[in-house]
Amino acid sequence: MPLNEIVLDMDKVKITRLKTDVLIVGGGAAGCFAASELKLNAPNCDCIVMEKAHIDRSGCLAMGINAINAYLNPGETPDSFVAYIKNEFMGVVREDLLYSIAEGLNSVVHEVEGWGLPIEKDRNGYYKMRGKRSIRIHGERLKPILAERAKRSGAKILNRVVATNFIFDGERVSGAYGFGIRDMTFYVIEAKAVLVATGGASRIYKPNNEGSARNLMWYSPWNVGTGYAMGTRIGAEMTCFENRFVALRVKDVNAPTGTLALGVGAKQINAIGESYLSERYECFGGRKCVTPYRLYATILEDKAGRGPCYLDISHLSDRERRKLKEDFLSMNPSIVLLWADEGLDKKLSCVEICGTEPFIEGGHSEAGYWVDVDRRTTIKGLYAAGDITGGSPKKYASGAWVEARISIKTILADINLNGKIRAVDESDIQNELQRITAPFYNHNQNSVTAREMEERLQKVMDEYAGGISTNYELNDKRLRLARDLLNELLGHLEFLRAENSYELVGCLEIIDRIEVAQVLVEHLFHRRETRWPCYQTRIDFPDRDDRFWLKYVNSVRDTSSGKIKIIKRNLQ
Amino acid sequence: MIYIDKNVCNGCGKSKETMCERICPGDLLFRNNDKKADIRDQGACWVCAACVKACPRHAIELKLPLQIGGNGASLNARVSKGETIWALKDLKGNVEEFKIKSWVDRDKEGCPALISEKADKV
Ligand SMILES: Cc1cc2nc3c(=O)[nH]c(=O)nc-3n(C[C@H](O)[C@H](O)[C@H](O)COP(=O)(O)OP(=O)(O)OC[C@H]3O[C@@H](n4cnc5c(N)ncnc54)[C@H](O)[C@@H]3O)c2cc1C
Ligand code: SF4
Ligand code: SF4
Numbered sequence: 096m097p098l099n100e101i102v103l104d105m106d107k108v109k110i111t112r113l114k115t116d117v118l119i120v121g122g123g124a125a126g127c128f129a130a131s132e133l134k135l136n137a138p139n140c141d142c143i144v145m146e147k148a149h150i151d152r153s154g155c156l157a158m159g160i161n162a163i164n165a166y167l168n169p170g171e172t173p174d175s176f177v178a179y180i181k182n183e184f185m186g187v188v189r190e191d192l193l194y195s196i197a198e199g200l201n202s203v204v205h206e207v208e209g210w211g212l213p214i215e216k217d218r219n220g221y222y223k224m225r226g227k228r229s230i231r232i233h234g235e236r237l238k239p240i241l242a243e244r245a246k247r248s249g250a251k252i253l254n255r256v257v258a259t260n261f262i263f264d265g266e267r268v269s270g271a272y273g274f275g276i277r278d279m280t281f282y283v284i285e286a287k288a289v290l291v292a293t294g295g296a297s298r299i300y301k302p303n304n305e306g307s308a309r310n311l312m313w314y315s316p317w318n319v320g321t322g323y324a325m326g327t328r329i330g331a332e333m334t335c336f337e338n339r340f341v342a343l344r345v346k347d348v349n350a351p352t353g354t355l356a357l358g359v360g361a362k363q364i365n366a367i368g369e370s371y372l373s374e375r376y377e378c379f380g381g382r383k384c385v386t387p388y389r390l391y392a393t394i395l396e397d398k399a400g401r402g403p404c405y406l407d408i409s410h411l412s413d414r415e416r417r418k419l420k421e422d423f424l425s426m427n428p429s430i431v432l433l434w435a436d437e438g439l440d441k442k443l444s445c446v447e448i449c450g451t452e453p454f455i456e457g458g459h460s461e462a463g464y465w466v467d468v469d470r471r472t473t474i475k476g477l478y479a480a481g482d483i484t485g486g487s488p489k490k491y492a493s494g495a496w497v498e499a500r501i502s503i504k505t506i507l508a509d510i511n512l513n514g515k516i517r518a519v520d521e522s523d524i525q526n527e528l529q530r531i532t533a534p535f536y537n538h539n540q541n542s543v544t545a546r547e548m549e550e551r552l553q554k555v556m557d558e559y560a561g562g563i564s565t566n567y568e569l570n571d572k573r574l575r576l577a578r579d580l581l582n583e584l585l586g587h588l589e590f591l592r593a594e595n596s597y598e599l600v601g602c603l604e605i606i607d608r609i610e611v612a613q614v615l616v617e618h619l620f621h622r623r624e625t626r627w628p629c630y631q632t633r634i635d636f637p638d639r640d641d642r643f644w645l646k647y648v649n650s651v652r653d654t655s656s657g658k659i660k661i662i663k664r665n666l667q
Numbered sequence: 668m669i670y671i672d673k674n675v676c677n678g679c680g681k682s683k684e685t686m687c688e689r690i691c692p693g694d695l696l697f698r699n700n701d702k703k704a705d706i707r708d709q710g711a712c713w714v715c716a717a718c719v720k721a722c723p724r725h726a727i728e729l730k731l732p733l734q735i736g737g738n739g740a741s742l743n744a745r746v747s748k749g750e751t752i753w754a755l756k757d758l759k760g761n762v763e764e765f766k767i768k769s770w771v772d773r774d775k776e777g778c779p780a781l782i783s784e785k786a787d788k789v
Contacts, residue, residue: 148692151780152717157692159769211779213768235751236769239779247776255694276694277684307668307710307732310693316713317693347735348714421767424753428742429714432731435740435757597694597707 108532109280110524114516115141115251117506118286120258120271121293121322122146123154124492125481127241128203129290129499134248137507142250143284145273147257147293147600148317150242154294155315155458155482156492159235161354161426162225163214164491166200171227173197179228180489183385185626186645187335188461189486191468191667196490199497204230207496211240226357235425237492256282257600258321259531261289261477262519263329265654268476269517271325272527274603276596281528285519287476287510290502292495294482295340295456295463296320296611298549298604301557301564302452304347311429313342313349314454317604322483323455323463324607327614327652332465332473332662334485334649337618339453339630340460341567343390345406346447350430352406354422355446359415361406363389364445365396371404390450391628394566405445450629452563455615458482458491460630462615465649470502471509473651478502486647534593534602542592545601548584552609555580560616561632570635574620581613617659618648668709668732669718670741675726678702687718687727720744720751720780748778 117133119126122144130144146153167176176197181188208214213233215223222230246252255276262270262285270285297314310316327333343352355361362382365371372392373381379388393404411419423430430446457463463485464472472479480502481495490498556562559577561569588606593599624640625633647664678698679685687704688696696718699705704722706712709732719727725745731737738758745752749772753765770778 148694149690152690152715152721153692157713157717158715209773211770211773213771233768235767236780240770243779304735306734308734310711310713311732311735312713315692316711348731417765420755421765424765425751425767425769428716428729428744428753429731431753431755432714432729432740432742433736435742435755435763436731436736436738600694 107279108528109278110283110528111275111280112283112285113143114285115143116286116510116512117142117288117290118271118284119144119250119290119292121154121291122150122242122245122252123292123294123481123495124156124241125292125495125499126290127245128496129292129480129503130245130250131248132500132503133507134250136503138249140507140512143286144245144250144252145256145258145271145282145284146252146254149254150245150252151239153238154318156238156241157315158427159237159425160492161232161234161422162229163204163232163493164229165196165489165493166204166222166228166230167197168222168224168227168230176228184338184461184488185639186641187626187647187666188488189667192466192484192487195468195501196487196494196497199500200493203496203500204493207240210244212237229357233425253282257603258293258325259603260527261325261329262523263474264517264520266475267517268329268474270519274531274596274599276600279596281531283519283524285516287512287514287516288478288506289476290478290480290506291322291326291464291483292479292481292499293322294318295454295458296323296608297454299455299552299556299608299612299615300452300560300562301553303349303449303563308347311349313344313451314456318482319604319608320455320611321604321607323614324610326464326472326474326477327610328654329474330651330654331477332649332651333463333614334465334647335461335463335618336455336615336650337622337631337648338461338488338627339615340456341390341453341629342451342459343393343448344451345430346403346449348427348429348433349451350423350427352448354419354426355406355408358422359408359411359419361408361446363393363404363448364407365401365404367401369401371396371401387627387629393448394450394629398566403447403449405447407445409444450563450567452557453561453567453630455611456482457485457487458495459488461486461488469505470498471505478506531599531603533589534591534599537590537592542590543587544592545598545605548587548591548605549608551584552605552612555584556612560612560619567629568632568634569619570633571620574616577616578613578620581609581616584609614650614652614659617650617661621661622648668712668714668730668737669706670728670730671704671706672726672728673703675724676703677724678704679723686721686723690717690721692717716742716744720746746780748772748781
């Protein structure tokens with residue numbers, strides 16, 4: 096589409112209405128698996144997958160991955176898996192959800208292997224372990240492999256259709272609205288059940304790099320928390336948003352450090368060459384410390400003047416180095432470019448590491464929808480799977496597939512295929528169409544672009560809600576400021592301007608991101624202790640307080656006033 | 668960021684969508700008035716290489732922006748049936764090639780990632 100194509104009036108936006116049995120919103124790891132699972136178990140059940148990008152390369156798996164991070168290798172059991180994650184997340188996890196994931200991990204991985212995923216094996220035919228709970232794969236083409244299954248399943252795939260809201264009558268979700276980027280079409284898709292699988296939220300905080308490298312980040316830049324925003328708008332309960340995810344990555348290019356630390360045994364060293372985890376942070380568990388402490392220790396080294404910190408790969412032979420590059424090409428090609436840019440004469444000996452900006456997601460961390468063990472959300476007709484569900488961290492790609500399987504089983508048990516879908520209120524359709532196309536009509540002096548709003552959002556969150564520039568630290572006063580400034584920012588939404596469908600999607604994304612940020616700030620505000628250093632460091636409440644805070648912080652947004660109510664729930 | 672060699676790109680002929688436009692997860696690519704591929708905003712690029720792998724003419728290279736030390740090294744990729752083949756060019760023009768397994772043909776129904784627009788019509 097030409098860059099300057101201007102859409103002048105609403106008449107250009109067509110309306111298309113579709114009906115289906117099951118609507119899957121988001122065709123990523125969970126969404127593609129779910130489509131295949133549904134059609135396998137119920138060939139007569141109609142299914143539509145609504146995907147913002149193109150399912151062949153959308154979402155977190157677009158670049159590929161080189162390991163399945165959740166798998167029970169010989170010796171591991173569902174109990175040991177749950178115990179490990181509970182310990183990593185300082186006791187606040189949903190053990191019921193984790194257990195259900197653990198039980199299903201190995202069978203989904205075998206299934207995807209059967210679809211064509213190459214998995215490395217040892218001489219005896221066992222999968223090559225990378226860690227106790229992970230295996231090595233050649234996963235560059237994992238996303239096209241999953242997409243291929245979804246296409247072949249017989250589900251109808253709508254690529255380049257961005258979900259904007261659920262169809263909701265105050266009681267039940269019965270479909271979703273979407274905007275077709277290529278065909279300028281407003282989709283109204285009615286369904287008996289909706290599975291939301293749009294992943295987590297990125298681009299809330301100011302990123303490590305700015306301007307020309309601003310989207311060279313860890314999480315998919317186009318997973319912007321739309322599924323969360325759609326849920327909170329209809330009063331769905333969310334959990335653990337304050338458990339943000341901050342990844343320890345290779346500086347500038349955000350390549351994974353696990354490939355180096357777990358894959359080739361690289362040690363974390365500081366600027367003076369000390370292996371600081373074991374030499375200085377035995378109190379956190381040394382080299383065996385839990386994930387957030389690896390990052391926290393790195394930040395403490397920086398603060399003490401012993402930064403920058405590195406992963407030491409000087410012990411690798413030339414052959415091992417080449418193998419390492421291959422591993423990265425299947426997952427994060429930019430680090431290989433970085434090495435080539437430094438010149439071949441400069442030996443690859445140490446790789447500088449740092450923390451990313453915080454992300455909100457439930458695949459590594461545990462922010463997301465509050466669901467029951469069958470993956471029903473708190474709203475009737477709405478189910479969730481993958482990074483969008485909360486309380487079950489470290490489930491990664493394979494956990495997303497298990498959740499897809501569980502949710503489809505539940506949906507098939509819950510819906511009546513011969514039943515009717517509730518009629519949509521025509522005025523709801525008009526209201527949503529008006530809401531999403533409003534930025535096409537704002538062309539006065541006060542109008543702002545999505546990019547300008549993004550800069551403001553990221554600055555506020557960085558400075559007052561614990562971004563990189565404050566070493567992720569939070570306190571009461573700053574969070575109150577963040578709350579006020581976000582409210583102020585909401586006031587600018589009516590001035591958002593778009594001139595083509597690409598810019599329009601940008602406008603819809605920034606609205607969703609601000610709403611997610613609001614929920615996040617309330618969660619951060621209410622947990623008055625420090626449970627997970629860096630993910631959630633309260634400098635005004637620096638200690639972990641198990642007497643009061645072995646609890647989930649949940650929230651529900653009031654559908655009429657928009658106010659966010661916090662609910663503390665006991666562990667279950 | 669990406670570099671599109673306009674001498675090599677043919678705008679994917681008459682296809683409705685170009686192959687790079689079809690695949691970019693951020694919807695950053697489009698066919699410009701000269702019938703060549705173009706990027707809306709280099710700063711929004713995730714450097715995911717999806718377009719690099721999808722271009723039938725291998726006209727797109729991956730690069731790093733100067734901001735993070737990009738010095739001109741580039742990365743190209745080709746997709747064959749079971750492998751992804753990368754060509755990494757360093758500052759001196761030396762090319763290092765990597766052939767990496769990426770798919771195992773288990774059911775003889777055709778290879779994902781080689782299937783193009785035609786498959787979308789189903
Ligand atoms: C850089 C990176 C590396 C990773 N490495 C590994 C690894 O090595 N091993 C491992 O096991 N796991 C890894 N993970 C985790 C794994 O990728 C995720 O847990 C998994 O992809 C989650 O699946 P999902 O379906 O919830 O989200 P995704 O796979 O991201 O899918 C979400 C989908 O929803 C779509 N979408 C978003 N918004 C909308 C909207 N409004 N309308 C319609 N569609 C929408 C997106 O385009 C996307 O296709 C990694 C993640 C990242 C980000
Ligand atoms: S896919 Fe390649 S040839 Fe086709 S438009 Fe894009 S760059 Fe040009
Ligand atoms: S590298 Fe990825 S994000 Fe960048 S233009 Fe190509 S497909 Fe789009």
